[in-house]
Amino acid sequence: MSFLKKIIGGNCPNCGKTKLFYDKGNIFLFRLPKMKNTCSECHYNFHRETGFYFGAMYVSYALTVAQMVAVMVIGLLFNISVLNMFIAITIIAFLLFTFNYRISRIIWLNIFYQKE
Template identity: 40%
Template sequence: MLKKGNKLYSILTGTCPKCHLESMYKDKNPYHLGNIFKMQERCSHCATKYKIEPSFFYGAMYVSYGVGIAFAVAAFVIAFLFIGTSLITAFIAIVATMILFMPIIIRLSRNIWINFFIKYDPKAFKG
């Protein structure tokens, strides 16, 4: 079970990488596409600024490529190797997976990227 203090907790839940007490996103649901990129300015618990510098999250595009490849490989393995579909059907499964999971991949990539730069601090809470 994931516990606070673990980077994986912050990455998978989208919480503040420093205190793990608050969601970084104004709307927690990544499938509300109009709000997918809308983030809080700062954490209300520890005052961590999420957008460290202008264009900070452009680096998440590189992470997104790797995460997307992982999802595509997983779709291929499931469709072609486990289910035994044809290559064309496996390709369609990859495309469908990438479209279906695009909002999750975007959020996950941003979460991974910010966790590269901000470390968990259990004493960060200023409440």
């Protein structure tokens, strides 16, 4: 299974059969996505060590900046005022928070995946 396919699917990096998250979360209910501790098929431990997912913050930061730049470029193309761009960027960052949370953890786990 390819690296990109694992990330897009959000599946176990070891077997690729089960999802990493059992709850996608909901930003409007202030509910974070919930991650499984181990894979139910191959028993791969998703929580490798204490603080392992602190590094996922950097991935999340990079994703958020990329999304903000994309919104800003679109705003510049359509000649939107700076205030409206700021509001659009804030709304996009708020709406994509749970998506960034999940995808950054999936990317981080797949970067440091080692076959057991």
